[in-house]
Amino acid sequence: MAELFAAAFGLGWPVLVLLVGLMIYFQVTIPDRATRRRAVFKTFIGMLAAVMAFIAIANYKLNFFGNSRLLPVSLAMVTALSFMMAMYFYNVSALFKIGGTMFFVAAALSGYGNWLPQVEGGFPPPEVKLDFGGMTAQQLADEGEKIIFGGIGQSKVQGAIGKGQCPLCHGFNEGFLSERAPNLFGIPERAKKQLEDPRYHKGKPGDRDTAQKEAFAGSGTAEGGQEYIAESHACPSCYVVSGFGVKGTNDKESPMPTIHKPPISLSLGELAAVDTWLYVREGKEPPSYEEIIKAYEKFIPEADRPKQTEDQPAAGGGGLLATGEEPVAQIFAKAQCVVCHTIPGIPGAMGTVGPKLVEKTNAPNRIKDPAYKGGAKTVREYITESVISPGTYVVKPFPDGVMPKVFGQKLSAGALNKIVDYLSQVEEGKEPPKI
Numbered sequence: 001m002a003e004l005f006a007a008a009f010g011l012g013w014p015v016l017v018l019l020v021g022l023m024i025y026f027q028v029t030i031p032d033r034a035t036r037r038r039a040v041f042k043t044f045i046g047m048l049a050a051v052m053a054f055i056a057i058a059n060y061k062l063n064f065f066g067n068s069r070l071l072p073v074s075l076a077m078v079t080a081l082s083f084m085m086a087m088y089f090y091n092v093s094a095l096f097k098i099g100g101t102m103f104f105v106a107a108a109l110s111g112y113g114n115w116l117p118q119v120e121g122g123f124p125p126p127e128v129k130l131d132f133g134g135m136t137a138q139q140l141a142d143e144g145e146k147i148i149f150g151g152i153g154q155s156k157v158q159g160a161i162g163k164g165q166c167p168l169c170h171g172f173n174e175g176f177l178s179e180r181a182p183n184l185f186g187i188p189e190r191a192k193k194q195l196e197d198p199r200y201h202k203g204k205p206g207d208r209d210t211a212q213k214e215a216f217a218g219s220g221t222a223e224g225g226q227e228y229i230a231e232s233h234a235c236p237s238c239y240v241v242s243g244f245g246v247k248g249t250n251d252k253e254s255p256m257p258t259i260h261k262p263p264i265s266l267s268l269g270e271l272a273a274v275d276t277w278l279y280v281r282e283g284k285e286p287p288s289y290e291e292i293i294k295a296y297e298k299f300i301p302e303a304d305r306p307k308q309t310e311d312q313p314a315a316g317g318g319g320l321l322a323t324g325e326e327p328v329a330q331i332f333a334k335a336q337c338v339v340c341h342t343i344p345g346i347p348g349a350m351g352t353v354g355p356k357l358v359e360k361t362n363a364p365n366r367i368k369d370p371a372y373k374g375g376a377k378t379v380r381e382y383i384t385e386s387v388i389s390p391g392t393y394v395v396k397p398f399p400d401g402v403m404p405k406v407f408g409q410k411l412s413a414g415a416l417n418k419i420v421d422y423l424s425q426v427e428e429g430k431e432p433p434k435i
Contacts, residue, residue, distance in 0.1 A: 049081040079104045132269030133293075137276055137286055144277030147270050148172075155281070159406040164274060165264060165321065168336045168404055169256065179402045180340065180353050181256060182241045188279050188286075191225035200239050211253035212237040215299035226287045227295045229275055233259050234299035247352035255339045255351055260300055263333040267306040268296050321407075324414020328422045329435050331415050335407060343423075345432025354403060355395045359383050361428040366393060383420045387411070 055077060086093040132140060142152050149155045150162035161167050169181035176183050194200060201207040202221050205214045214220065215235035222228040231238055236254035245251030259266050266274070272292040279286035287295075297305075322331040332338050332346050342356040343349035355362070363382040366372055374392040376382035385392055388408035394400045411419070425433040 045084065049085050052077050052081045130269065132272055133289055135273075135289070137280060140273045140276040140289065141280035141286075142277075143270075144273035144275070145281075147266065147274055148277065159404070159409070161321065161404075161406055161410055163264070164259060164266060164270075165334075165336055166274075169339065179399065181244055184278060186282070187229065188225060188282060188284050191228040194239070194241070195222060195225075195228055197239075199242075205238070208238065209252060210237055210240065211249070214238065216301050216304075219299050219301075224295075226275070226292060227298060229278070230271070230292070230295035231299045233271060234296065246350075255353060257333075257336070257339065260296075260304065260306060263330060265306050268293050268300070271296055320412050320415070321410045322412065322415035324412040324416075324418060326415070327435060328418045331411075331418055335411060335415075335419075337419075340403070344426055345422075345435060354398055357423055358426045358428040359423040360426055362395075363424075366395070369393075379424045380420050383423050384416065387416060387419065 082099045083097065086097045130143065132143070135143070145152055145155055147162050147164045148166045149157070149160040151160070154160035154162070155172060159167075166172075166184075169178070171178035171183040172185055173183075174185045176185070195202055199209075200221070205219075205221055212235055215231060215238060219235075221238075222231045236256035236258060237252075240251045240254045242251055244254070246253045246255050257264065260268075260271065272289055275292050276286045276289075286292075322334045324331075326334065329346050332343060332349060337343065337357075338346060338349035338351060340351040340353035341349060342351060344358065359382070360379060363376075363379040367374075367376055367382055372393050374382070374385050374389075376385045390403040390405060391400055407416075422433060422435075
């Protein structure tokens with residue numbers, strides 16, 4: 001700010017000296033008191049307009065080559081001074097008003113363009129196919145952390161989510177209380193103990209009282225800790241950890257999607273990297289890459305295995321879950337909304353972890369609730385607020401903190417707009433909108 005005023009003074013001090021001189025001249029040479037006061041007042045207005053003009057010029061000069069988005073401020077200031085001058089110099093007020101209108105339009109267009117999200121041009125990064133089988137255990141673990149959290153070191157960053165989307169449901173830190181899925185800290189050792197649970201029915205998939213008996217016909221059950229982890233990814237409903245099943249199913253069905261299938265679609269190499277990280281981050285010796293792949297091949301038939309040619313470097317920490325180019329049903333799936341919510345008209349959206357999303361019915365009632373402390377006035381505003389800041393209003397009896405607070409960063413504006421458009425049309429007891 002000091003630099004801006006210094007630049008403005010450097011540009012305009014001769015003009016200001018001239019205007020001050022004019023004020024003194026009018027005081028001395030004009031005998032009529034009323035005429036003298038009008039002349040002095042108009043000169044003062046001219047000084048004020050000159051100050052604004054030079055600040056606008058200085059702002060434009062200082063920020064033209066930088067990344068600042070303050071350039072439209074210059075046009076706004078020139079607009080203001082044009083209309084101000086028109087009020088006091090009525091002989092040429094029409095000219096000032098025309099100029100002010102032109103600057104106003106220019107300022108509006110410039111501001112709209114300048115404050116839009118900026119996209120840098122350039123060539124896309126070269127595609128590099130990952131050779132998971134040729135990596136060391138640490139290199140595999142690093143790739144696993146990227147897949148889970150979006151980047152190396154991101155496992156320590158709250159809200160970090162990668163291609164695998166695991167943190168949307170699972171906790172990964174010791175002592176962390178997960179609400180929607182088991183905490184995966186200690187899973188390398190805990191996996192072996194889960195096999196001894198009488199509900200697991202080791203070797204007897206037909207005895208299982210679960211929604212799905214086997215990953216596929218004849219696949220059998222896990223024979224060790226790594227096979228248990230592989231089966232959990234390939235067939236989440238083959239065995240459900242107590243307390244984490246779909247509400248109302250008595251832990252017979254898991255809300256977790258199979259992550260080798262769309263919308264997540266991790267390849268066997270990526271799954272091996274994820275599992276390796278689970279071991280390495282706890283300082284434990286992981287199974288070899290070949291052993292992990294063999295475990296997954298037991299539970300994922302060849303026809304369902306994503307091809308190795310699809311393996312690409314995991315998205316960085318700023319990767320989006322959805323870009324907005326996808327159909328709305330796919331956006332709901334990519335953001336895992338279908339796991340926790342029932343959404344009429346969206347395939348697979350039968351979750352009970354969160355409230356049913358009939359927002360054309362729900363939103364007006366919740367806005368009127370005395371407990372509501374948000375700022376939404378319309379259905380669309382309420383839905384947007386609920387996605388971006390879910391803790392603003394927590395629907396009873398669902399606990400606070402279950403829904404992640406990262407969707408404002410992980411969904412593009414286009415994806416969020418599609419979600420809001422769809423949910424704002426969903427009404428209780430009526431046909432959902434067509435996808």
